[in-house]
Amino acid sequence: MITVENLAKRYATKTAIEGMSFQVEKGEILGFLGPNGAGKTTTMRIITGYMPASDGTVRVDGFDVFENPIDVRRRIGYLPENPPLYLEMSVVGYLRFVAKIKGVPKDKLAAEVDRVMERVNIADVKDRIIAKLSKGYKQRVGIAQALLNDPPVLILDEPTIGLDPKQIHEVRELIKDLAGKHTVVLSTHILPEVEQTCHRVIIIDHGKIVAVDTPKNLRYQLQGAERVTIEVQGPATEISSKLKNMPGVVDVRKIGDSDGRHRFQVEGELQKDIRSDLARTVVQNGWGLFELQSATMSLEDIFIKLTTAEESEKQNA
Amino acid sequence: MRNILAIVERELRAYFNSPIAYVVLTIFVFLSGLFFRSILAQVMEMGLMSQMQAQQFGPRPMDMPGMISRGFLSTMSVILLFIMPMLTMGLFSEEKKRGTIELLLTAPLTDLQVVLGKFLAAASFFVILLSTTWIPMAVLYLYSDPASGPILTAYLGLLLYGLAIVAVGLFISTLTENQIIAAVLSFGTIMVLWLVDVVANNAESPASKAVLTYLSILSHLDDFMKGVLSTSHIIFYVSLMLVGLFLTYRSIDSLRWRG
Numbered sequence: 001m002i003t004v005e006n007l008a009k010r011y012a013t014k015t016a017i018e019g020m021s022f023q024v025e026k027g028e029i030l031g032f033l034g035p036n037g038a039g040k041t042t043t044m045r046i047i048t049g050y051m052p053a054s055d056g057t058v059r060v061d062g063f064d065v066f067e068n069p070i071d072v073r074r075r076i077g078y079l080p081e082n083p084p085l086y087l088e089m090s091v092v093g094y095l096r097f098v099a100k101i102k103g104v105p106k107d108k109l110a111a112e113v114d115r116v117m118e119r120v121n122i123a124d125v126k127d128r129i130i131a132k133l134s135k136g137y138k139q140r141v142g143i144a145q146a147l148l149n150d151p152p153v154l155i156l157d158e159p160t161i162g163l164d165p166k167q168i169h170e171v172r173e174l175i176k177d178l179a180g181k182h183t184v185v186l187s188t189h190i191l192p193e194v195e196q197t198c199h200r201v202i203i204i205d206h207g208k209i210v211a212v213d214t215p216k217n218l219r220y221q222l223q224g225a226e227r228v229t230i231e232v233q234g235p236a237t238e239i240s241s242k243l244k245n246m247p248g249v250v251d252v253r254k255i256g257d258s259d260g261r262h263r264f265q266v267e268g269e270l271q272k273d274i275r276s277d278l279a280r281t282v283v284q285n286g287w288g289l290f291e292l293q294s295a296t297m298s299l300e301d302i303f304i305k306l307t308t309a310e311e312s313e314k315q316n317a
Numbered sequence: 318m319r320n321i322l323a324i325v326e327r328e329l330r331a332y333f334n335s336p337i338a339y340v341v342l343t344i345f346v347f348l349s350g351l352f353f354r355s356i357l358a359q360v361m362e363m364g365l366m367s368q369m370q371a372q373q374f375g376p377r378p379m380d381m382p383g384m385i386s387r388g389f390l391s392t393m394s395v396i397l398l399f400i401m402p403m404l405t406m407g408l409f410s411e412e413k414k415r416g417t418i419e420l421l422l423t424a425p426l427t428d429l430q431v432v433l434g435k436f437l438a439a440a441s442f443f444v445i446l447l448s449t450t451w452i453p454m455a456v457l458y459l460y461s462d463p464a465s466g467p468i469l470t471a472y473l474g475l476l477l478y479g480l481a482i483v484a485v486g487l488f489i490s491t492l493t494e495n496q497i498i499a500a501v502l503s504f505g506t507i508m509v510l511w512l513v514d515v516v517a518n519n520a521e522s523p524a525s526k527a528v529l530t531y532l533s534i535l536s537h538l539d540d541f542m543k544g545v546l547s548t549s550h551i552i553f554y555v556s557l558m559l560v561g562l563f564l565t566y567r568s569i570d571s572l573r574w575r576g
Contacts, residue, residue, distance in 0.1 A: 011575075048423045051573050074425040084420035086327070088334045100323035101424045145420070 001026045001153060001183040002047065006257055007056035009042050009207075016042040017207040019258035020056070026152075029179045031198035031215075032187035039207040040187040041081060044155050047185070048078045060153060074103070077151040077182075081158050083142025087131035091122060091141055094130060095148065102149040116144040120174060136167035143174070154178060156186040160193060172197050209255045211265065228266045228275055228294055229255070234287030236262045246281055248272045261290055320426050324434025325441065328408070332442055341403055346449050348396055349389075353453035356388040382463030386454065387542050390471045393450055394538055397479060398511060402503035404442055405486025406496045408435045409565075414494040418572070428569045436487055436562060443479045447472070467544030474541025477554035478534065482507055484561025491568040510534040 002024040009016040017039040024030045032040040046053045047060065049069045058065040060072045086094055095113045104112050117123045120140040125133060130141060139159070146154055159175065160168045175197055178184060188194060194201050195215040203211045203218075210229070211218065232239050236254065243252045243266055251267040268274035275292060282289045332338040364381050371377060412418040421431050457463055486503040493499050514536050517529035530536055534557070537550040 045419075050419055050423045070425045070427065073423055076423070078419075078423045080416060080419045080423075082416040084415070084417040086331070086417055087415070088331060089327075093330075097323060097327045098420065098424070101320050101421070101426055103320070103425055 001028075001061060002185065003057075003059040004043075004047070005057045007043065007046060007058065008054050008258065009039075009046060009051070010054045015207055017204075019256035019263065020204075020207075020209055021254070021256045022202055022209065022212060024183055024185060026183055027180045028200060029175065029184040029186065029198045031194040031201045032185065032204055033189065033191065033194050033201050034187075034204035034210075035189055038204040040189075040204055041157055042207075043204070044078075044157050044185065044187060048076050048155055049073050050078075074149075075151050075153055077146030077148070077154045079142050079146045079154075079156045079159060081161070083138055084145070085130050085138060085141060088129065090127050090129055091117070091133070092126040094141065095144060098145045099148045104149050112148060112150075116147045119147060120144045121170075136163050136170075139163060139167070139171065143171070147178075152183060154182045154184045156184065158188060159186055160188070160190075168193075208263075212253070212255060228268065228278060228292065229263060230266055230278055230282070230289070230293075231261050231263045231291035232282055232287050232289060233261045234282075234285070239282075239285075239287060240264065242281060242285060243278065246274070246277060248274045248277065261288070263291075320430050321434045321437065324421075324431065325438045328435060328438030329441060332404075332438075337403065337407075338442070341400055342446065342449065345396065345400055345446055346452065349393060349450050349453060352392045352396070353385075353389050353456070356385055356392065360384050360388070380464070382457055382461040383467060385457060386463055386468050386471070389453065390450070390468075390475065391538070391542055393447075394475060394478060394535060397446075397475070397482070398507055399504070400446070401443070401479065401482045402486055402500040402507070404439050404446075405483055405490055405503060406500035407490065408439060408487055409490040409569075410493050410496050410499045413491075413572075422569070422573065428566060432487070432562060432565050432569065436484060436565075439483045439487065440480055443483055444476070447475060447479060464544075467542070470541045470544050470546055473546070474538050474550070474554075477551060477558075478538055481534070481554045481557040481561065484558040484565070485510075486561075488561045488564040488568060491565055491572065507534065 004023070005021050007020040008018045010018075020039075020043060022030075032043065034040050042051075045051045047058050047065065049065050049072055052066060058072075061075050063071040063075070065072045086097075089097070092113060095116065096109060099109050099112055114123070117126055120143050122137060122140050122144060125137055130138065133141065139162075143156070143159065146156065156175070160171050163171060172193065175184060175186065179199075186197070198215060201211075201213060201215055201218060202209055211227070230243075236257070239262065240252050240254060243249060243264065248269050249266055250269060253265045253267075254262060255265050256263045266274065266278060275294065279289060279292055360381055363384075364379065367377060367379055409418070412421065422428075454468070485506060486499075489503045489506065490496075490499040492502070510532065511534055513529050514533035517526050517533060517536075520526035520529055531553070537553045540547050540550055
């Protein structure tokens with residue numbers, strides 16, 4: 001449903017994301033996990049067509065974000081990190097406006113607004129002014145807005161941030177409910193959130209994909225699987241097949257490329273260090289070795305960062 | 318078109334849901350009444366004087382209703398200069414501040430539709446504002462018989478002039494997240510476009526004088542007020558408006574790049 005290839009966003013002074021490639025299947029819930037400033041919001045903003053990428057392509061349902069922005073945006077419901085609400089409007093007035101700019105036909109407008117209000121349970125506050133609503137309700141109005149016109153893809157940036165535990169639970173249940181019919185991409189910096197809601201997780205740090213996997217495998221990995229990230233210059237398919245055939249290697253997956261260099265995630269058998277063998281293979285074949293890193297280590301680092309972030313949030317609450 | 322109208326409608330509702338519409342309308346109507354009264358009194362006095370002179374030197378024709386409407390509508394153009402920034406200051410700056418710009422720029426709308434929607438909303442409010450000047454003008458029509466030609470051209474001139482100022486203000490509101498800064502910047506820009514006239518009067522070479530006079534936003538209104546329709550003045554306002562709209566459009570584009 002969504003194909004992201006080699007995506008990069010560079011500013012004059014810093015690089016927000018670099019060499020990011022991944023796919024999202026239809027009906028899947030994909031989670032972006034990473035510390036604040038890792039590039040989650042930037043990636044989402046590029047997919048929604050809010051900002052153009054410096055490099056790479058994004059396709060949604062076969063449409064290129066850069067070449068057919070309107071076709072792409074018609075297929076996406078987007079909840080930014082701060083729900084984009086006009087505070088002086090009533091809930092129903094706001095949703096009618098969003099429905100209009102999303103091109104919901106006039107005769108279906110009222111029914112569509114009613115439908116999304118039912119869906120997120122805000123029909124009881126429909127005539128209230130948005131400014132007067134609680135944070136949980138505001139967030140739900142934001143989700144309702146994203147659901148208008150029934151887009152096949154939903155992009156939700158930190159959908160549970162700032163909510164109390166009960167509201168968080170409600171929103172997570174809602175998102176799980178939406179999967180299947182919608183393809184959902186959500187971002188979070190909270191580990192349990194990913195475990196509870198997502199089918200697959202992409203861990204991002206410093207604008208790069210560190211790991212892509214199911215939450216279950218990620219946890220397994222934390223318990224000691226050997227995983228190495230390697231950056232190599234050379235023919236991608238040949239590298240991939242050569243590495244795959246090495247003894248002790250279970251799986252090789254490409255996770256990105258930039259400037260002719262390819263990043264692979266190599267999974268080794270448990271308790272077996274494959275790093276020196278990897279390096280030898282690469283060098284013997286005459287490819288350029290740019291980076292070789294034990295992913296397990298850095299993953300752990302990120303998880304520590306993430307979990308401590310949640311701990312301190314709990315203390316603040 | 319329906320998308321554009323949705324934005325216009327929301328924006329107009331926002332004006333009237335907040336105090337701004339009422340404050341601006343009240344002040345404008347009050348000031349226009351006040352100025353109309355004082356211009357009326359001035360012209361009456363001049364009328365009396367000329368009547369006394371007529372007894373000595375013979376009668377001279379005097380178009381009193383025309384003088385009143387001309388004086389009144391020119392004054393309105395200056396008052397509008399002060400009030401217009403209040404209509405445009407929040408158009409984009411508020412969207413940026415509250416993050417709602419992200420909704421507009423990820424909705425299936427082109428940037429041009431967003432810009433035109435905002436422009437037409439402020440333009441509509443301006444037309445409402447301008448139409449309130451018909452209250453004193455109705456008084457003029459009730460008690461005298463002014464020539465309608467110059468009044469119509471004066472209104473056409475004011476309309477074009479207002480639309481140009483709206484477009485400039487719209488562009489400036491894309492530059493900042495702060496409404497007050499947007500208002501002050503718009504006000505300053507319009508003041509510069511106005512005061513160019515003064516600089517022009519002191520200019521030494523005739524060429525620079527001609528250029529500066531042409532750039533002055535108010536000098537182009539004179540002919541409209543006198544009942545003269547000239548394409549060069551119409552072109553001036555229309556092109557100022559188009560430049561403003563184009564810059565707004567470009568500014569939104571660069572907003573996307575910077576994120």
